[in-house]
Amino acid sequence: xxxxxxxxxxxxxxxxxxxVDISLCQPYIAGKGFYTTSREDYTHHKAHNRGFMVKLxxxxxxxxxxxxxxxxxxxxxxxxxxxxxxxxxxxxxxxxVIVAYTNFLEYIIYEGARAVPLDWYPYxxxxx
Numbered sequence: 001x002x003x004x005x006x007x008x009x010x011x012x013x014x015x016x017x018x019x020v021d022i023s024l025c026q027p028y029i030a031g032k033g034f035y036t037t038s039r040e041d042y043t044h045h046k047a048h049n050r051g052f053m054v055k056l057x058x059x060x061x062x063x064x065x066x067x068x069x070x071x072x073x074x075x076x077x078x079x080x081x082x083x084x085x086x087x088x089x090x091x092x093x094x095x096x097v098i099v100a101y102t103n104f105l106e107y108i109i110y111e112g113a114r115a116v117p118l119d120w121y122p123y124x125x126x127x128x
Contacts, residue, residue: 003036003107003115005054006043006123012052016120020056020112022086030066030097030108031085034115038105040123053123057116058107061095086110 005015014021020034028035037043040053064084084097089110096114099106109115 001038001058001060001107002118003038003056003058004040004043005034005036005056006040006050007052007054008050009052009122012054012120015054015056016117019117020109020115022110022112027085029084030099031083031088031110033086033097033108033110034112036107036109036115038107039103042101042104043123051122053121054117055119055121057118058096058109059114059116060098060107060109061114062093063096063098063107064089064092064094066097066099 007015022032022034025032025034027033036056036058043053044050089095089097096110097108099108
């Protein structure tokens with residue numbers, strides 16, 4: 001599947017040429033992982049660094065799915081009483097997380113090998 005990650009120029013170039021390095025990622029709602037979205041235009045809701053987009057192919061494997069709770073927070077489909085991280089999800093039999101928001105999907109992977117960088121470019125793109 002195709003996904004998008006917005007960041008600064010240096011990071012975008014690094015991801016494109018070297019791949020995703022999970023050790024450089026910060027923990028957020030689903031723990032320490034690499035966060036992407038299904039749509040370019042929704043990366044600005046999530047990005048802490050901006051100006052460049054990385055387009056990636058993702059292999060999610062078995063994904064744990066969460067829904068938005070109406071207040072912008074995710075809640076699990078089914079009980080989940082402990083904090084999320086890649087190791088805990090792996091122990092539960094999952095490889096990744098999908099958060100289903102109203103207008104887009106957020107994908108979180110915990111292994112860099114699950115992402116294949118396809119392109120990187122300034123964002124937003126200049127319109128002529």
